[in-house]
Amino acid sequence: MAAKGLKLGARRFVAGETLDDFVTIVRALNDAGFLVASAILGEEVSVVEETRDVTARYKELLTRLSSEGLKANVALKLTHLGLGINEKLAAENLSEILAHAATLGNFVRIDMEDSACVDATLRIFRAVRSAGFTNVGTVLQAYLYRTPADLAALGDCCPNLRLVKGAYLEPASIAFPKKSDVDAAFKRLIEQALQSGGYTAIATHDDDAIRHATEFIRKNAIPLDRFEFQMLYGVRRALQARVRSEGYTVRIAAPFGREWYPYFMRRLAERPANLLFLVRNLFHS
Ligand code: FDA
Numbered sequence: 046m047a048a049k050g051l052k053l054g055a056r057r058f059v060a061g062e063t064l065d066d067f068v069t070i071v072r073a074l075n076d077a078g079f080l081v082a083s084a085i086l087g088e089e090v091s092v093v094e095e096t097r098d099v100t101a102r103y104k105e106l107l108t109r110l111s112s113e114g115l116k117a118n119v120a121l122k123l124t125h126l127g128l129g130i131n132e133k134l135a136a137e138n139l140s141e142i143l144a145h146a147a148t149l150g151n152f153v154r155i156d157m158e159d160s161a162c163v164d165a166t167l168r169i170f171r172a173v174r175s176a177g178f179t180n181v182g183t184v185l186q187a188y189l190y191r192t193p194a195d196l197a198a199l200g201d202c203c204p205n206l207r208l209v210k211g212a213y214l215e216p217a218s219i220a221f222p223k224k225s226d227v228d229a230a231f232k233r234l235i236e237q238a239l240q241s242g243g244y245t246a247i248a249t250h251d252d253d254a255i256r257h258a259t260e261f262i263r264k265n266a267i268p269l270d271r272f273e274f275q276m277l278y279g280v281r282r283a284l285q286a287r288v289r290s291e292g293y294t295v296r297i298a299a300p301f302g303r304e305w306y307p308y309f310m311r312r313l314a315e316r317p318a319n320l321l322f323l324v325r326n327l328f329h330s
């Protein structure tokens with residue numbers, strides 16, 4: 046019963062279990078004026094063959110997005126591609142996906158996972174950029190003290206970066222423990238990124254941060270083709286519609302698949318009220 050209730054709860058944040066379910070949801074989001082960042086659920090893969098299978102599934106996803114004419118790119122996790130086994134394997138799998146995406150004119154973003162992955166993720170990002178892939182971006186997390194320096198160091202490659210507050214539990218030695226400090230760091234990071242030469246995806250459901258960003262954008266006349274807003278599937282739909290109606294590009298990050306558990310747990314941790322929502326599901330299942 047508990048497992049069924051958890052699954053029902055997860056459904057709010059997960060855009061279907063199969064690629065066919067997902068395509069239907071992406072089309073509906075596109076029809077409502079949203080772009081999509083597609084992800085296949087899964088992370089921490091520890092078997093080499095499984096990482097090859099994930100790579101093949103991402104290529105299949107890219108092919109399907111293209112053949113269906115959908116406005117959707119891809120976001121993935123390096124531990125899904127084998128980063129926990131070794132860095133070279135993850136980089137090879139990523140390069141294979143990037144090469145396929147390039148033939149379809151599509152783009153791939155590397156999500157940022159917990160702090161143990163940050164150095165390797167940035168190294169791999171730089172390596173694929175140096176290898177000539179321009180259709181790749183990554184993510185920076187405002188809660189880490191190191192992030193402004195990481196952003197400055199990436200400036201030379203004019204990166205496409207998604208900025209987030211950060212979703213993992215990190216020690217106070219490396220990350221702001223207080224939410225108000227994270228919120229302030231996030232606003233500073235948005236300004237720093239928008240002033241640099243790259244493309245910025247501002248990923249948040251925080252009204253105050255969005256207001257701060259739009260004021261900064263207006264004051265500094267940042268062109269519309271230099272940034273977008275991103276939000277998660279199933280989170281604050283009215284806010285998603287409002288930001289879109291103000292004329293901004295809004296991309297919805299939508300994951301699909303069966304391995305929803307760790308993703309769902311992070312979404313629960315972000316908002317205590319989600320736990321109440323879950324408990325209600327547990328009792329009604
Ligand atoms: P904040 O937590 O202050 O929330 C603002 C408002 O939104 C609150 O009022 C709250 O009610 C509502 N809200 C936020 N999260 C909610 C939820 N789960 N359910 C319901 N309501 C919610 N992190 C990371 O470490 N690596 C990554 O690669 C990514 N990628 C990513 C992509 C996209 C498109 C988004 C939007 C977010 C991520 N994240 C992420 C997650 C991010 O780090 C952060 O944990 C969440 O976005 C929550 O922070 P907010 O900025 O929304 O602010």
